[in-house]
Amino acid sequence: MTVFIILFRGVGGATQLPTKPLREALGKAGFENVATYINSGNAVLKSRKARETVISTIAAICAREFGFEKAIHAVTQAEWDELIANNPFPKAVSTPKFLHAAVLADEPDKGRVEALRGFAASGEGIEVVGKVAYLHTPNGFGTSKLAEKFDKGIGVANTARNWNTVLKLAELAKTAAG
Template sequence: MSDTVWIALFRGVGGKTQLPVKPLREKLSQAGFHRVATYINSGNAIVASDRPREDAHAAIAKLCAREFGFEKDIYLRSLAEWERLIAHNPFPEAAKTGKVLHAAILAAKPDNADVTALRAHAVDGEGIVVVDRVAYLHTPHGFGRSKLADKFDRGIKVSNTARNWNTVARLAGLARAAAKEA
């Protein structure tokens, strides 16, 4: 079986919750993952493994809990899934300014009524579109100033973790590089 390149997204890293990247890379490598990379200290890792998703996810979660006391949600997406996330972006113009577009990886599909209720908080130019289990948030006036963004986490009513488009693109590049190393 050939390796799958996985993008691991750790929810809630930052502030009081730290996941130090150098020790994380070392521990992931020791756990048998290959071509390990991390991107900024906000909960992003690239690994390659021949393990199926469930096994890779369980191994990463167990390692993070044991070594770092990290017991929050971890989302695992294959490089192919990440490429689809990029391809299905409903705000292609916003992708050119990476900080005004966010992709939130959702644990489950949200109710349409909850997405509609969130749209009511959008001001002129803002938008939210859900494609599969990804919510795309366009906040042209700034994510930190957006009422839509402020209400998103509770309003979507499913566990999630979001990355701005600059991070989405950078993780894609790291994952593509890991796939070429195979």
């Protein structure tokens, strides 16, 4: 059995995935130890299915039940633990809302990452480790030019979570593992 952290892209504002009905639908589909975290597109579950099957099953449920048809990323608990361990901004965890980890569908072009660094204000930073981009925006994510340009600038499908959410999802994954 593998514990997966499920990250739904683009939840918030007009796009909602109601957490209780989502948990119930995932449980009915045979996923175990299902948990959700805040109404912004996060779930944790346990399954014997391969990652691709987990994603396609969840995508079908979300389209049918909730009209949700955006990207879904599935990260194993081991990969999530590695994401935390590889954080290149260890001092930034003291203010976790200003540190974000973006799960990337593929490794981005190094030139794109360098171009994004050109938008970083003093003290800001972006580092990519494998298929994770870390953004440190100590003056605020919402006011950062780097953060504003990141989504299109990185050139690969992605979804980001602040460090508070990263740590909470790790805690939920540990509970799901049993």
